[in-house]
């Protein structure tokens with residue numbers, strides 16, 4: 001290919017024209033918006049700010065659309081209905097403005113990917129992006145052009161049912177994966193028919209609900225908001241995320257839907273967000289129940305003045321805004337701004353040019369490419385937590401395999417939370433997969449034993465025991481049904497439900513190797529069951545292709561690589577438990593449980609006065625970033641490019657990684673940094689970079705990771721985001737507690 005070289009002048013000219021074109025684009029966009037806005041009545045403007053529920057469409061809904069009283073409809077479930085609603089809006093309303101059709105497309109539309117918490121365990125932005133792309137392709141066929149994802153709430157509490165929807169406890173990981181999901185949904189160009197607008201939610205702090213109880217209040221001070229909870233949202237905005245949803249919680253007494261600080265000062269003024277802010281379901285009206293507003297009018301004033309553009313189904317805006325503007329309580333300028341944001345999104349999505357969908361087009365749902373991507377995502381999401389004496393993978397000497405438990409063949413539960421549109425008949429369960437893929441060589445003996453995870457009926461236990469006795473190994477599928485996690489599905493106890501634990505204890509008595517596969521929407525407190533098992537694979541709710549992905553891993557066709565995106569506590573009472581906590585003045589040293597060894601009438605200070613529990617010590621069951629492989633990796637020769645850096649430098653971190661085991665495999669290398677002393681106390685470590693590295697058995701590679709020093713910036717005592725000079729400790733390794741260490745200074 002002939003190379004073209006440009007001289008300096010030509011490059012400048014090119015840059016000039018590029019800038020000119022992008023400004024022109026912006027002016028055309030603004031001109032189109034302003035032109036339309038100038039034709040709108042106040043009522044029509046308010047109509048754009050109103051989102052209605054399309055679940056039970058009736059003449060009343062059609063009439064509202066006809067009158068221009070709806071800017072968006074969520075949950076219109078059929079393509080024909082979407083076209084019908086669009087037709088009314090485009091052809092029968094005065095200005096013919098198309099509707100924004102929205103739906104919760106969270107981890108797949110038809111082809112279901114693992115729950116987001118499972119996807120996070122892959123530490124793989126590419127597979128997360130691909131999953132979102134596929135979800136966009138499948139859902140846009142149904143006329144959906146706006147999803148309410150990614151959910152990027154930092155979640156440090158496994159009791160909270162919505163942890164399943166999140167990317168876990170870490171800010172940096174949530175940033176990377178949130179951006180990947182936004183890119184996947186929105187594609188390269190929002191105006192393409194298969195692109196759908198993303199929505200970063202829930203702004204903000206929702207995951208910190210007190211006691212892990214959904215919708216509960218949060219008390220997050222501004223600095224913590226800025227250092228931990230804001231960054232995933234700021235990164236999503238920078239990546240072009242089209243919309244943001246406010247959260248249900250009140251933080252320090254202010255419900256998010258009426259919080260001017262987060263919506264105006266931060267989102268609009270600091271981050272320059274020009275997309276749409278939508279409330280969560282009825283959260284504008286809920287400000288009355290919060291006791292923050294006395295009535296619908298006050299709630300409307302509070303939300304609209306804070307900068308909330310669209311009211312999701314609480315009808316406050318449509319009922320109150322007209323008279324509030326006329327009474328001077330809300331300025332029309334604020335309304336115009338909100339409507340501009342909404343129209344801008346409609347123009348960017350190309351809805352004015354292509355409001356309808358072609359219902360005759362062949363659907364791509366469940367096509368081979370989508371299924372294979374879902375399988376890969378599931379494979380990469382699995383975390384091997386234990387593998388005593390290399391129990392896994394199972395060898396060819398296994399001739400009879402007992403498949404036992406309530407989740408071995410539970411298509412509905414395998415999909416996980418927030419799956420309105422996945423077809424359960426398309427789900428490939430582990431039982432099917434073992435039979436279909438491995439049934440020729442291995443006799444599969446199946447006993448469901450418990451009908452579902454909460455089942456307390458033990459009458460089928462004898463059959464399970466006899467199946468186990470006849471077999472060479474047992475794979476027991478336990479965990480939780482999908483309904484036990486997700487919105488408003490919080491738990492105060494995280495033990496295995498029903499009689500699942502007893503089942504494992506009974507199986508143990510057979511002396512056969514036990515492989516425990518856990519399907520769940522959150523970390524469960526399974527210390528005892530882990531002890532009883534020879535191998536443990538955490539499979540989350542793995543989606544459509546979870547079955548074959550599990551079967552292949554059990555038989556060694558694939559090798560586990562997933563790492564925990566969240567700390568697993570031993571006991572619920574240890575929550576909140578997260579790896580990047582502060583050190584305290586008295587960090588814990590002991591890991592043993594002391595409760596029963598305390599002598600009678602000891603001295604008050606005899607136990608050492610450190611930050612731990614007498615009955616649970618302080619260490620987790622499994623730390624953040626933990627996950628085993630069938631192979632082994634060795635980290636060596638850590639070298640930093642310098643141990644004395646400027647704030648503008650980039651640190652090169654070199655090391656060699658060797659695959660010292662028998663399997664080709666991927667290792668997720670994690671780089672953590674501790675800022676030793678700060679103007680405020682700093683976490684004991686923070687994830688700053690990660691990389692997936694594939695090595696063949698016996699292979700050795702020199703790796704070079706880059707860490708821009710700017711990434712060590714934080715909001716300090718003066719509320720400035722800065723890198724403070726001083727000493728830092730770097731840790732590079734296979735999880736958040738094991739690794740090679742090196743120190744450096746920043747000037």
Ligand code: NOJ
Pocket residue numbers: 104148201280281487
């Ligand atoms: C309430 C949930 O909190 C939110 O995440 C979801 O997108 C909306 N309902 C719409 O279904």
